[in-house]
Each structure stands twice: as structure tokens, then as C-alpha cells.
Amino acid sequence: MEMIIGSGIGLIVGVILALIVQNVLLKKRKEQILKEAENEGESIKKDKIIQAKEKFLHLKENHEKKIKDRERKLQSAEDRTKAKEKNLSKKIEEINRKEKSIDGKRKTLDEKIQLNLTKQEELEKIQDRRVLELSKISGMDVEEAKKQLMEALKDEARTDAMAHIKDIVEEAKLNANREAKKIIIQSIQRVAHEQTVENAVSVFNIDSDEVKGRIIGREGRNIRALESATGVEIVVDDTPEAILLSCFDPVRREIARLSMHQLVSDGRIHPARIEEVVAKTKKSLDEEIAETGRRTCIDLGIHGLHPNLLKMVGRMKYRSSYGQNLLQHSREVANICAIMASELGLNVKLAKRAGLLHDIGKVPEDEPELPHAILGMKIAEKFGEKPDVCNAIGAHHDEIEMNTMISPLVQVADAISGARPGARREVVESYINRIKELENHALSYDGVIKAYAIQAGRELRVMVESEKVSDLKADELSFAISQKIQTEMTYPGQVKVTLIRERRSVNYAK
Structure with a gap:
């Protein structure tokens, strides 16, 4: 028992001693760490101080450099100012010398003028004396002599002026006509188009006369539905294998022709089907009109045209003027304008653009009571065309004043296209x-x-x-x-x- 107690006491004492030794070692370790930290802090502090000194020296050098650069710039500016002052002083001295010489010349000129005035007065007195002597000899006073002389001079001047004017006009006409004919003939020779073929009636061909009865329908309901949907008069007469479509609007006439073709091909002809087919045909024709306008602009090399203007260009295909197809006429005018503009050194693209759009006032969906040239100009302005193009459109029939070089080209090209043989039919x-x-x-x-x-x-x-x-x-x-x-x-x-x-x-x- 005593041994157990002794061994427990020894164990306790050993543990206590171990703890004491551990505490002593920990204190020494802490002191060592603190010393190392202090040493490291001192070294960091020294490094920071050294870095701060280096940065300060660097900033000081930069500052000194800037000050030196500024002083150098100020010195150069001061030198330039001094040089300018020297130049100004020289110019002032030169101006003073010129003023002195001008004053001397002015005095001399004043003296000469005074002398001339004196001589002029003497000449006037001599002239008055001669006039009095001549009036006594002729028996007329001065006013009567002046009137007779003026009348004689007027008649002579009028006759001479008319002769000179005639010579000048003939010479101008000769030269102007030669150049104008050269340009116009070259333009016409380079542009060739077909003659007029447009009219107000289309012929729809059918395979047999049995189709006529199906188109007319029971009690005429099919033909009435067609006429109501398309706005075209459909004439079914004794003409073999043909039906006439009469309308002054070529667009409506084309819609009726295409609709009838689809109805006859399909075989189902009744009012509901007619309305459906006409609606689809109108939509497809609108797409075709837009495509026609786009192809036309691509063919002519015209870019950046507003989509609404493209549709108007496409609608020209189904319009005519005095029997001349409007799209063909506009293409012809555009080409003639481009040729003449290139001959005269003007903007070819702008001239071609104005030539193509000059008659867009004839194809709006609504029809306001305005001349087509003015209406076309307003439409072009609305869709962002350039002022030169708008003026050419509005002035090609002299409704407004021409203020660009392209405007007379469009007017001349329009006249050339409309006046050539076979281009138009006139009532x-x-x-x-x-x-x-x-x-x-x-x-x-x-x-x-x-x-x-x-x-x-x-x-x-x-x-x-x-x-x-x-x-x-x-x-x-x-x-x-x-x-x-x-x-x-x-x-x-x-x-x-x-x-x-x-x-x-x-x-x-x-």
C-alpha cells in the first residue's frame, strides 16, 4: 500500500516538475519569438524608411525635371515673344515710312486734281461758248438739238443692236445646237426601247367556250363576284375562246387576269372561292411589285431607296402615259440622264436617281388634286431624298424654278423619251x-x-x-x-x- 502511495506521489511530483519545465521552456520560446519579431520589425522598418527615402528622392528628381522643363518652355516663349516684338517694331517702322510716302503722294495727287479741276472749268467755259455759237447758227436751242440727236442715235443704235443681236444669237445657236445635238444624239443612240403597246383592255384566253358558262355562274353570280372583288368589267361575248377584261387601272386588270387564270386552272369557281383567290392574288401582286422595284434599282445601280419608293417604282410597271409604259419610260429617262450627266461632268448617280423617280407622282395609291410633278417632289421629300433630286422631280414640267444642274437634264430626257417616234399615242x-x-x-x-x-x-x-x-x-x-x-x-x-x-x-x- 505504501508503495502504491509512494509511486502515486512520485508520479504527481513528476507531473508537476514536467509542467514547471514546460512552462519554463514556453517562456523561453515566447521571449525568443518576441525577439525575432522585434528584429524582423526593425528590419521592415529600416526597409520602409529606405524605400520612403528612395521614393522621396525620385519624386524630388521628377519635380526638378518638371521645373526645368517649365523654365525651358518659359524661356523659349519669352524668346519668341521678344522676336515677335522685334518683328512688330520693324513692321511699325515700315508702316510709318509708307504713311509718310503716302502723305507725300497724296499731296502731289491733290495738287494734280486741283490743276485738273481748273483745266476742266476752263474747258467747260469754252464748251459753253461753242454751244451758244452753234445754237445761234442753227437757230435751235440746246434742248431741241439734244432731242434730235438722241432720236437719231436711238434709231441708229436700235438698228445696229438688232443686227448684232441677230449675229450673236445665230452664233450662239450654232455652237449650242452643235453641242446639244451631239449629247442628245449620243444619248438616244445608246438607249433603244420598244414602241408603245399599252391599252385599257386585256384578253384572257380560254381552252373552250364551256369555261365561259362556269365563269358566269348561276344567274351571273360568279361574274358579279369577280367584278365586285376586282373592280374590272368582264366582257363575255361571242368572241371564240376569249374573255375581255376592261379597266383603265392596269393593276386591277392584272389582278383580275391572274385570279381568273388560277380559278380556271383549279376548277372551283364560286363566290367564296373567288374572294379568297382575289385576296391571295392581290398579296402576291404586291410582293411582285416590290420585287420589280428592287430589281429595277439593282439593274440601274441605284441604292438606298426607301421601301415605299421601291413599291412606287414597281407600280410603274402597271401604269402608262399616252400608251407608253411608265416604268419603261422612267428607266429610259434614267439612262438618258446618266449619259448626258457623264458627258457634262455632273453627278451620274444623282442624275440617274432623279430620272427614275421623276414620274412617281403618277402612281400614288391615293390621288390628291396636285400636279404629278409637285406630288412626286413632296413624296420624295417625305422619304428622305436629296434636295437636288426633289427639285429635279418638281421642276421637270416647270411647276417650280430649277435650281440645280440636274433639273434641266431630267426635263430634256423626259422630252426625248416621250417625243421619239412610236413612244406614245396621242388622242x-x-x-x-x-x-x-x-x-x-x-x-x-x-x-x-x-x-x-x-x-x-x-x-x-x-x-x-x-x-x-x-x-x-x-x-x-x-x-x-x-x-x-x-x-x-x-x-x-x-x-x-x-x-x-x-x-x-x-x-x-x-
Whole structure:
């Protein structure tokens, strides 16, 4: 028992001693760590101080460099200022010298002017004395002599002026006509299109006359539904294997033709089916119109056109003017404009663009009461076209003033395209009225005996009385008639005015 107690006490004492030794070792370890930390802190502190000193020295060097650069710039600016001051002082001295020389010249000039005035006064006195002597000799006062002299000079000047004007006009016409003919002939030769084929009636061919009964339907309900849906008059008569579609709107006429073709091919013809087919045809035709406008612009090399303008260009395919297809006419005008613009050194792309769009006022879906040129100009402005193009569209029939070089090109190209043989059909009645109006314009002048329009209205022959119209007045009268026709009439191409003055002396020997 005692041994167990002794061994327990020894164990306890050993544990206590071990704890004491451990505490002593821990204290020594802590002291060692603290010393190491202090040493490391001192070294870090020294490093930071060294880094701070280096950074300070670096900043100091940079600052000194900046100060030196600034001083150098200030010195150079000061040097430039001094040089400018020297130049200014030199210029001031030079100006002062010039002022002195100008003052000397002015004094000399004033003296000369004074001397000239004195001489002028003497000459005026001598002239007055001569005038008095001449008035005494002629028996007329000065005012009467002036009037007679002025009248004589006016007559002589008028005659000479008319002769000079005639020579100048003839020379200008010769040169201008030569250049204009050259450009226009080159443009026409490089552009060739078919003749007019448009009309207001389309023919729908069928395989047999049995189809006519199916198109008419029971009590005519199918044909009424077709006419109501398309707005086209459908004429079913005795013409073998053909049905006539009559309408002045080519778009509606084309919708009716395509719808009938699809209905006949399908075989189901009744009012509900007719409305469905017509609606689909209208949609497909709208897509085709947009595609036609896009292809046209690609063919002509025109880019960036608004989608609504593209559709309008496509709608031109189904419009005609005096029997001339509007899209074909617009393409022709665009090509002619481009050719003439290239010959004259103008913007070819802008001229071609204006030529293509010049008649878009004829194809809007709504039809406001405006001239098509003004309407086309407003549409082009609405969809962001350039001012040069808008002015060319609005001015091609002289509704507004031309303010660009492209505008007269579009007007000339439009006239060329419409006036070429076979391009357009003109109503006989309007043609006769235009010819009569042409002759009446010439007959309205005093001294005109007869007037004849020949060569389909391209030339006007005017016969005058020789007693009332002199040779000089004949030129004036011919010019006046041409100007009146130009300002008061609308016509394709140009009208040549030929004035004929003849004097006959007849006697009889008995």
C-alpha cells in the first residue's frame, strides 16, 4: 500500500516538475519569438524608411525635371515673344515710312486734281461758248438739238443692236445646237426601247367556250363576284375562246387576269372561292411589285431607296402615259440622264436617281388634286431624298424654278423619251386642238396673213404682209411668236418658227 502511495506521489511530483519545465521552456520560446519579431520589425522598418527615402528622392528628381522643363518652355516663349516684338517694331517702322510716302503722294495727287479741276472749268467755259455759237447758227436751242440727236442715235443704235443681236444669237445657236445635238444624239443612240403597246383592255384566253358558262355562274353570280372583288368589267361575248377584261387601272386588270387564270386552272369557281383567290392574288401582286422595284434599282445601280419608293417604282410597271409604259419610260429617262450627266461632268448617280423617280407622282395609291410633278417632289421629300433630286422631280414640267444642274437634264430626257417616234399615242382630238392653238398664236399678231403648222406640229410657217412688216421687224416678230409658244403651250420636242416676208410688184402692159 505504501508503495502504491509512494509511486502515486512520485508520479504527481513528476507531473508537476514536467509542467514547471514546460512552462519554463514556453517562456523561453515566447521571449525568443518576441525577439525575432522585434528584429524582423526593425528590419521592415529600416526597409520602409529606405524605400520612403528612395521614393522621396525620385519624386524630388521628377519635380526638378518638371521645373526645368517649365523654365525651358518659359524661356523659349519669352524668346519668341521678344522676336515677335522685334518683328512688330520693324513692321511699325515700315508702316510709318509708307504713311509718310503716302502723305507725300497724296499731296502731289491733290495738287494734280486741283490743276485738273481748273483745266476742266476752263474747258467747260469754252464748251459753253461753242454751244451758244452753234445754237445761234442753227437757230435751235440746246434742248431741241439734244432731242434730235438722241432720236437719231436711238434709231441708229436700235438698228445696229438688232443686227448684232441677230449675229450673236445665230452664233450662239450654232455652237449650242452643235453641242446639244451631239449629247442628245449620243444619248438616244445608246438607249433603244420598244414602241408603245399599252391599252385599257386585256384578253384572257380560254381552252373552250364551256369555261365561259362556269365563269358566269348561276344567274351571273360568279361574274358579279369577280367584278365586285376586282373592280374590272368582264366582257363575255361571242368572241371564240376569249374573255375581255376592261379597266383603265392596269393593276386591277392584272389582278383580275391572274385570279381568273388560277380559278380556271383549279376548277372551283364560286363566290367564296373567288374572294379568297382575289385576296391571295392581290398579296402576291404586291410582293411582285416590290420585287420589280428592287430589281429595277439593282439593274440601274441605284441604292438606298426607301421601301415605299421601291413599291412606287414597281407600280410603274402597271401604269402608262399616252400608251407608253411608265416604268419603261422612267428607266429610259434614267439612262438618258446618266449619259448626258457623264458627258457634262455632273453627278451620274444623282442624275440617274432623279430620272427614275421623276414620274412617281403618277402612281400614288391615293390621288390628291396636285400636279404629278409637285406630288412626286413632296413624296420624295417625305422619304428622305436629296434636295437636288426633289427639285429635279418638281421642276421637270416647270411647276417650280430649277435650281440645280440636274433639273434641266431630267426635263430634256423626259422630252426625248416621250417625243421619239412610236413612244406614245396621242388622242386625235387633242392633237388637232394643239395644232389649231399653234396657228392661232401666230395669227394673233398684227401683220400676219396666214399661219400653217406642218410636220406634225414641229414647224410653224408664218406669212406676213411686206408693207406692214419690215425685214428688221420680221426677226423681232419671229422671236416673239416663238417665245409666246414656249411660255403658253405644252408640246413634246421643239417647234421651229419660220417667218416668210414676200414683196411682189405686178404691172400690166397694154
